[in-house]
Amino acid sequence: MIGTQPLRLERSSIHDDSCPSFQAALELIGRRWTGSILSAAAQGARRFGEYRAVIDGISDRLLAQRLRELETEGLIERTVIPSTPVQIRYDLSTEGQALLRALQPLAHWSIQRSARQGR
Amino acid sequence: MIGTQPLRLERSSIHDDSCPSFQAALELIGRRWTGSILSAAAQGARRFGEYRAVIDGISDRLLAQRLRELETEGLIERTVIPSTPVQIRYDLSTEGQALLRALQPLAHWSIQRSARQGR
DNA sequence: CTGAATCCAATAGGATACTG
DNA sequence: CAGTATCCTATTGGATTCAG
Numbered sequence: 001m002i003g004t005q006p007l008r009l010e011r012s013s014i015h016d017d018s019c020p021s022f023q024a025a026l027e028l029i030g031r032r033w034t035g036s037i038l039s040a041a042a043q044g045a046r047r048f049g050e051y052r053a054v055i056d057g058i059s060d061r062l063l064a065q066r067l068r069e070l071e072t073e074g075l076i077e078r079t080v081i082p083s084t085p086v087q088i089r090y091d092l093s094t095e096g097q098a099l100l101r102a103l104q105p106l107a108h109w110s111i112q113r114s115a116r117q118g119r
Numbered sequence: 120m121i122g123t124q125p126l127r128l129e130r131s132s133i134h135d136d137s138c139p140s141f142q143a144a145l146e147l148i149g150r151r152w153t154g155s156i157l158s159a160a161a162q163g164a165r166r167f168g169e170y171r172a173v174i175d176g177i178s179d180r181l182l183a184q185r186l187r188e189l190e191t192e193g194l195i196e197r198t199v200i201p202s203t204p205v206q207i208r209y210d211l212s213t214e215g216q217a218l219l220r221a222l223q224p225l226a227h228w229s230i231q232r233s234a235r236q237g238r
Numbered sequence: 239c240t241g242a243a244t245c246c247a248a249t250a251g252g253a254t255a256c257t258g
Numbered sequence: 259c260a261g262t263a264t265c266c267t268a269t270t271g272g273a274t275t276c277a278g
Contacts, residue, residue, distance in 0.1 A: 021236075022229040023154055029225075030149010032271075035142055048240050059272060064241055085239060085278090095232065102228035109221035110141035113214065117140075151251075167260050178252060183261055204258090204259060 028073060029103070033058050033066050041076065041092045042100055048088060075099060147192060148222070152177050152185050160195065160211045161219055167207060194218060 028034060033055065040054040052063055067090055070076040075096035081087040092100070147153060152174065159173040171182055186209055189195040194215035200206040211219070 021233040022226055023151075025225070025229045025232070026149045026154050027151065028149075030145045030147075032142075032146065035145055052240095060241065061243090061273085062271065065271095088240065098231075099225075099228055102224040105221040105224055106144070106218075107141055109217055110144045112217075113144070114140040171260095178254095179261065180253090180263090181251070184250095207260065 025073075025099075028069060029099075031066070031069075033062055034070070035103075037063070037066050037070065038075070038092070038096065038100055038103070041090065041096070046089045046091060048090070051090070070096070144192075144218075147188060148218075150185070150188075152181055153189070154222075156182070156185050156189065157194070157211070157215065157219055157222070160209065160215070165208045165210060167209070170209070189215070 029038075036055045036058070037051060040051050043054065045051045045054050048063070048067075051067070052058065052060070055063070067076060067078070071078050071090075075093055077091050077093045079089045079091065081089065148157075155174045155177070156170060159170050162173065164170045164173050167182070167186075170186070171177065171179070174182070186195060186197070190197050190209075194212055196210050196212045198208045198210065200208065
């Protein structure tokens with residue numbers, strides 16, 4: 001068979017039909033810049049300009065778009081602070097933090113992978 | 120765990136600049152149908168027609184395209200068996216299996232998430 | 239500073255038909 | 259069975275400009 005493990009996933013784990021929300025999550029996460037944005041948030045970015053500074057190459061338009069998508073998905077919370085000028089903060093929600101943790105094995109996988117391919 | 124920790128990820132974990140291959144992997148995985156294909160493979164699909172049968176709604180064109188992409192990424196191995204007619208098998212590679220395992224926490228996350236939202 | 243609006247180019251996806 | 263070819267539409271992404 002494959003390797004050491006039979007590698008049985010429950011049918012509900014990945015397949016579209018059983019779990020459309022998983023596909024939705026994958027598609028959001030897979031969208032360009034989303035990983036960078038979550039990572040930036042984990043590193044302490046909070047304001048629009050901070051994200052923009054940390055994420056090299058992203059345009060205002062796409063940053064705004066992704067932040068909106070992430071907010072819609074409940075992964076980031078947008079807070080307006082009434083000062084002059086108005087400050088707006090984007091914080092990881094509890095769900096967003098959980099997502100980030102769930103993403104770690106994947107990050108680990110890709111690091112090992114590139115190490116293998118790098119040589 | 121979540122709210123109590125500062126949630127520090129190493130800078131190399133997700134960010135584009137540090138790990139472009141992670142972004143590439145995310146974008147492939149996030150692409151439509153890819154999750155379903157990996158899942159089908161984990162469930163035992165091997166031949167083109169088997170994937171097509173298990174994955175509801177996918178077109179030949181996209182199935183062929185995704186299988187090629189996954190093969191290019193080294194996640195699936197294509198084997199031609201010289202019989203009449205020729206048989207072609209698509210098996211998860213060791214890397215593909217590792218990826219699938221790395222994806223499990225994400226699947227778990229999405230299940231809990233939809234359970235929370237479902238009610 | 240924090241975006242929204244617009245325009246344009248490139249890419250992804252769906253349907254259908256056809257081939258060795 | 260295992261795809262390819264073609265056509266067409268929808269979605270993405272980039273650049274630039276404008277506004278509260």
